[in-house]
Amino acid sequence: MGTQGKLAFILCAIGVSAPVRGAEEAKPKDAAPTPIAAAEPLRAIVHGFYVEGLVGGGYAPVSAKLAASKTYPGITPANNSEALGAGAIVQIAAGYEIVPAFALELTGGMSVIAGGRIDRVRDLSLAYGGLAARGAVGLSDRWNLLLGAGIAYVSADDGVEAKAGGAGVLGRVGLEYFFHVRHFSAGASVTVLAPLSPTRLFVALTPHLRYAF
Numbered sequence: 001m002g003t004q005g006k007l008a009f010i011l012c013a014i015g016v017s018a019p020v021r022g023a024e025e026a027k028p029k030d031a032a033p034t035p036i037a038a039a040e041p042l043r044a045i046v047h048g049f050y051v052e053g054l055v056g057g058g059y060a061p062v063s064a065k066l067a068a069s070k071t072y073p074g075i076t077p078a079n080n081s082e083a084l085g086a087g088a089i090v091q092i093a094a095g096y097e098i099v100p101a102f103a104l105e106l107t108g109g110m111s112v113i114a115g116g117r118i119d120r121v122r123d124l125s126l127a128y129g130g131l132a133a134r135g136a137v138g139l140s141d142r143w144n145l146l147l148g149a150g151i152a153y154v155s156a157d158d159g160v161e162a163k164a165g166g167a168g169v170l171g172r173v174g175l176e177y178f179f180h181v182r183h184f185s186a187g188a189s190v191t192v193l194a195p196l197s198p199t200r201l202f203v204a205l206t207p208h209l210r211y212a213f
Contacts, residue, residue, distance in 0.1 A: 044182070045142075045185075046182055047097045047100050048096065048097055048212060048213055049097075049212070050094070050097065050103075050210055051093070052093045052094075052095070052209070052210040053091070053092050053093075053208065053209055054089075054090075054191070054206040054207065054208035055088070055089070055091075056089055057088050057089070058087060058088075058089065058202060058204025058205060059085065059086050059202075059204075060084035060086075060087060060113045060124070060200065060201060061201055062199065062200060063124070063200055064081075064082055064198035064199060064200050065198065066080045066081070066082065066121070066161065067080075067160075067161055075119075082117070082121055082158055083117045083121070084113045084114070084124055084200075085113070085115070085116045086113070086114055087112055087124075087202060088111065088112055088204075089191065089193065089202070089204045090110055091107060091109030091110075091191070091206070092107070092109065093105045093107040093132070095132075095134060097212075100136065101135060101136050101137070101138075102134070102135055102136075103134040103135075103136075104132075104133055105132050105133075106129075106131060107130060107131070107132050108127075108129035108130070109127075109128060109129075110127045110128070111125070112124070112125050113125075113126070113202060115159070121160050122158070124159075124200070126154055126193060126202070127154070128152040128154040128155070128168055128193065129152055129153060130150055130151050130152025130153060131150055131151060131152075132148055132149065133149055134146070134147075134148045135147040135148065136176065139175075142178045143175065144175070144176045145174075146173065146187060146189055148173075149169075149170065149172075150171075151168070151169060152167075152169075153166070153167065154167070154168035154193075156195055156200070164197070166196060167196050167197060168193065169192070169193075170191075170192065170193060171191070171192040171194075172191045172192065174190060174208075175187050175188060175189075176208075176210075183212050184209070184210070185210045186207070186208065186209045186210065187207070187208055188205065188208070189208065190205060191204050191205075
């Protein structure tokens, strides 16, 4: 190949490869890689105003004494208890968390307890409403030990004596879990309802669901 032929071959090669080099130079050299979406952080627990509902079942180990035997024939001093058994309870509450570990709430509910007698005594119904304090002890980021106590006015009807009302005591202890849904928590407690006049006692296992605003 002569000198002119070599020169033509070189020019041809440069013309073919130039667009390729231009394309390579057009690419950004410092382009950042496509970012990977960061994992969503844990949702914060909401504290403040809340509403709560619970429902459960339990047993009445203590029941009131009935009136004098002369009023109810067949009832003797040794046989004058309501003889209560299993029952159910429903309760709702609305409260405010002053701090995450302490809250005050208005609460009310109703319990129906089966009577164990075969004479005039029927089921016992207890309707109540009052004020309670709610405490929480943190066990982890999402679990709390739940403690509660309160006082209430209780209206009782045992199907034998006239309806009676008086003071009562409320109590509970249990566990609570805060969901990642942010506003919701749920748990289960041992709940105590104890009217004082006359004295009765009802103990129940009560799952609950709470919504905080």
